[in-house]
Amino acid sequence: MKKGMIEFYVGIFMVIGIACxxxxxxxxxxxxxxxxxxxxxxAYFSSVSGLKKGAGVEMAGVEIGNVISISLDTERLLxxxxxxxxxxxxxxEDVMASVKTSGVIGDRYINLSPGGSDTMLESxxxxxxxxxxxDIEALVSxxxxxxxxxxxxx
Numbered sequence: 001m002k003k004g005m006i007e008f009y010v011g012i013f014m015v016i017g018i019a020c021x022x023x024x025x026x027x028x029x030x031x032x033x034x035x036x037x038x039x040x041x042x043a044y045f046s047s048v049s050g051l052k053k054g055a056g057v058e059m060a061g062v063e064i065g066n067v068i069s070i071s072l073d074t075e076r077l078l079x080x081x082x083x084x085x086x087x088x089x090x091x092x093e094d095v096m097a098s099v100k101t102s103g104v105i106g107d108r109y110i111n112l113s114p115g116g117s118d119t120m121l122e123s124x125x126x127x128x129x130x131x132x133x134x135d136i137e138a139l140v141s142x143x144x145x146x147x148x149x150x151x152x153x154x
Contacts, residue, residue: 038065038084039123043097043110047132048079051099051108057083059112064089067110083110083127092117093125099133108133 048070057065065085073080085091094115099108112127121127 037087039087040068041083041085041091041121041123041125041127043081043083043127043130044073044076044078045081045097045099045130045132046078047135048081048099048108049133049135050101050106051081051110051133055107056109057085057112058109059089059114064112081110091115091121091127093119093121094129095121095127096129096131097127098131101133 051067051070053067053070055067056063057067065083068082068084070082071080072078081097083097091112092115094117096113096115098111098113100111101107102109115129
């Protein structure tokens with residue numbers, strides 16, 4: 001009888017432990033278990049370097065959605081981003097989408113700045129006002145090479 005109770009408690013402890021590990025994997029991995037009712041918007045950028053699928057979409061520092069997919073529009077030769085925005089968030093047609101960097105690590109996300117239009121975007125619409133990511137490497141190399149040219153011209 002005593003051995004059976006010990007095995008029972010060990011079994012319960014193992015189930016609780018596995019449930020906790022599964023919860024941590026889901027939370028830290030950013031996996032969506034429950035699909036919220038989101039609507040889809042599209043935006044085109046000249047550069048989205050560093051942006052990844054699943055990245056957050058924020059407005060005023062609050063996450064209101066995420067990046068569903070990133071692809072190349074072969075007609076426009078621009079990056080096409082599909083955004084999933086929470087259903088309760090309504091965005092004006094003149095909203096501005098920017099690729100921003102958060103923290104020291106440099107994780108990229110989409111920041112939306114509200115517009116003032118009375119016309120709201122609906123599922124499948126496109127955000128036309130976009131601002132691409134700042135390429136720090138290009139700025140640094142431009143600064144270094146321009147500085148070298150000025151020195152060699154003297």
